[in-house]
Amino acid sequence: MLAAMHVLAQLGQQTLPLSEMAKQYNPYFLSGEINSTVTDVPAAKDRVQAAFADRANFDNFDGITVTGLDQDNWWWFNVRASNTEPLLRLNVEAKDSAVMEAIRDEVLALIRK
Numbered sequence: 001m002l003a004a005m006h007v008l009a010q011l012g013q014q015t016l017p018l019s020e021m022a023k024q025y026n027p028y029f030l031s032g033e034i035n036s037t038v039t040d041v042p043a044a045k046d047r048v049q050a051a052f053a054d055r056a057n058f059d060n061f062d063g064i065t066v067t068g069l070d071q072d073n074w075w076w077f078n079v080r081a082s083n084t085e086p087l088l089r090l091n092v093e094a095k096d097s098a099v100m101e102a103i104r105d106e107v108l109a110l111i112r113k
Contacts (some may be wrong), residue, residue: 029100031077031092036111038088041081045088047110048079063089073099077107 014021038044045064052058052066059065063080075094082089088111094100 028093028095029097031090031100031104034090034104034108035082035087036090036108037086038111039086041086041088044111044113045079045081047113048107051106051110068103075099075103077103079107079111 011018011021048064048066049058055070056066056068059067063078065076065078067076068074073095075092077090077092080089081087090104090107090111092100092104092107094103
């Protein structure tokens with residue numbers, strides 16, 4: 001309890017909003033969750049896997065998690081189906097904004113094709 005009080009006291013002395021302070025602890029760029037209505041979920045997932053087959057590693061634990069092989073332009077994304085709606089959910093994270101936006105746009109084009 002005492003530690004929490006000290007943290008709160010320090011936060012209360014800051015002039016920046018909490019959202020600005022938090023940015024320094026997350027140096028990556030995030031897309032946020034993007035939902036796309038899809039009629040054929042397996043076909044959309046197959047298109048994504050085919051497009052990234054030669055430049056990424058895949059994990060199929062919860063949907064498809066795709067991690068880029070290029071360590072200099074680090075990125076990853078996850079595409080998973082909704083359990084209750086005909087949606088695919090996309091989340092992208094990357095080292096910089098341009099890479100995140102490029103990956104996001106490419107995957108969305110594949111999903112929504």
